[in-house]
Amino acid sequence: MLLWTAAIGVLVLLAFFIGYIVYLGAGAISWHFLTAPPNEAKAGGGIGPEIYNSFYILILTLVFTTPIALAGGIFLQEYARPGPFTTAVQFCAESLSTIPSIVLGLFGMILFVNVLGWKFTALGGALTLTILNLPALMRMTQEALTVVPESYREASMALGATKWQTIRRVVLPSAIASLTTGIVLISGRILGETAALIFTAGTSVSVGRSAYDLSPFHTAETLSVHLWYTHSESLIPDAAKVGNGSALVLLAMVLIFNLSARFIGRALSKRFTAA
Amino acid sequence: MLFAASAVVIVAMVAIVGYLAVEGTRLFFADHVSPFTFLFSTDFSPDLRRPGAAVFIVGSLAITLFAVGIGGPFGVAVGVFLSQLAPKRLAEVMRPAIEILVGIPSVVYGWLGLTLLVPFVRTHLGSLTGFGLLTAGVVLAVMILPTVISLSEDALRSVPVAMREGSLALGATRWQTIYRVILPSARSGITVAIILGIARAIGETLAVQMVIGNAAILPKGLASPTASLTTEIITDMASAPTGSVLYHSLFAMAFLLLLVAMGLILAVRVAVRRPA
Secondary structure, three states: OHHHHHHHHHHHHHHHHHHHHHHHHHHHOOHHHHHOOOOOOOOOOOOHHHHHHHHHHHHHHHHHHHHHHHHHHHHHHHHOOOOHHHHHHHHHHHHHHHOOHHHHHHHHHHHHHHHOOOOOOHHHHHHHHHHHHHHHHHHHHHHHHHHOOHHHHHHHHHOOOOHHHHHHHHHHHHHHHHHHHHHHHHHHHHHHOOHHHHOOOOOOEOOOOOOOOOOOOOOEOOHHHHHHHHHHOOOOOOHHHHHHHHHHHHHHHHHHHHHHHHHHHHHHHHHHHHO | OHHHHHHHHHHHHHHHHHHHHHHHHHHHHOOOOOHHHHHHOOOEEHHHOEEOOHHHHHHHHHHHHHHHHHHHHHHHHHHHHHHHHOOHHHHHHHHHHHHHHHHOOHHHHHHHHHHHHHHHHHHHOOOOOOOOHHHHHHHHHHHHHHHHHHHHHHHHHOOOHHHHHHHHHOOOOHHHHHHHHHHHHOHHHHHHHHHHHHHHHHHOOHHHHHHOEOOOOOOOOOOOOEOOHHHHHHHHHHHOOOOOHHHHHHHHHHHHHHHHHHHHHHHHHHHHHOOO
16 A cells, blocks of 8 residues: 555665665774874874764753753743743744754854854854754653643642652652653754854864863864765865765764663663652 | 743843844845845845845755655655554554654765765766755655654544544545545644644755755756755855855845744644634
């Protein structure tokens, strides 16, 4: 039947994509490629600093996004009454998540690079990604809290717990599985984001200082930006090979995050609901 | 404190709209370019104060239409399958698969398009380069597929079982039930799925930039290089001196994209409110 073909087609497509990226990239992967710094002019560059920057920006973004999204989600779900304020928050969150990431990237460029004068920095990139991912994580928090049965809250309040105690001791632990899944899924998205980073975190690794600079003010080309940059701007002769390898490593990182989100979510929900 | 956290979203949105509105209209107020020139002229020569963006607007519209034309029906079909027909086992495999498709970074889609589709179009469809609307449209169709599938599946799933059973009990076949009962009652949800698919397609940047060819000329055919709003921004921003006409016209394009995104969100609101 037609619909069967369409559905199976999607599975075949996915399998084919992954297979093809592995096929292209496998030859490019080596210890040297994974750890060496990129080369601007000659063949034989690696992606070590790019992998470092990807995770640096990921962690920095999560440090900003998670507390704000959790607090915002808790407020909207547990405290706020429907009214103009919640409507405005909802509308802004929806609009924010529809704005093309390149447009957010330009906003980040004006604010962090030009107005604040930071130039291209990991911090500016991370803050731009925070704006990009905040609405999604806030929404996931809200959804995770909606699923917690009302009777839990009532029982806790009936036992004399305050509202805050109820949230901290009862509601959040029962929502922990879906919250963790949400954060890990968002992490996968942060690792793959590119357009918002090109004009905020830059297209080169730390210049002048160590490529593994700890300061949030270092120029931080991530792996996904590197994949794009290698193709469209750079002049190295082995661009195709570097691109193939980067695509494979990037896909592997994102897949690992996706699959572990599933796994962690299942494990945590078992642990917290069996108790 | 919790209140402040949720207000961050509003502050961010106001700041973004404010900054982009200021930077995005400098072209008209500071450089005195007529909005008509910007919107309708195909002559993109910012150095000569003629920043006509019509080529990029046409490019964006064309690839979006192309993507939604293929990805839309295909996505809804898979949504119907998953919500109505699929055996439980298969659905359990497909849902994570669709989530993984969403998760694949757009540069990786671009890389796939570049290494797979571009050479294919070049050798089999007689195109000179392989870059163009066709390649970009197909890559985008694949990229919006998971969005359309999962949203339309949700919409179809929320149709009450009683309606389906009622239709079947009246003697309708499964196809008739899907066509006459289930699809119409999920209409607003499917509309939302398509609108958000459009939003994703029109805002996508890197995957398109890697395969569209990036030439500021109107496409002569499906397989000749052109450009879109997003790809033009990414191509020229790095070389645009702050405050130049080019810089201002790129920001005007970004502001246009922002307005389109907000328009689509309003469209979603209208679609949701209208009774099915």
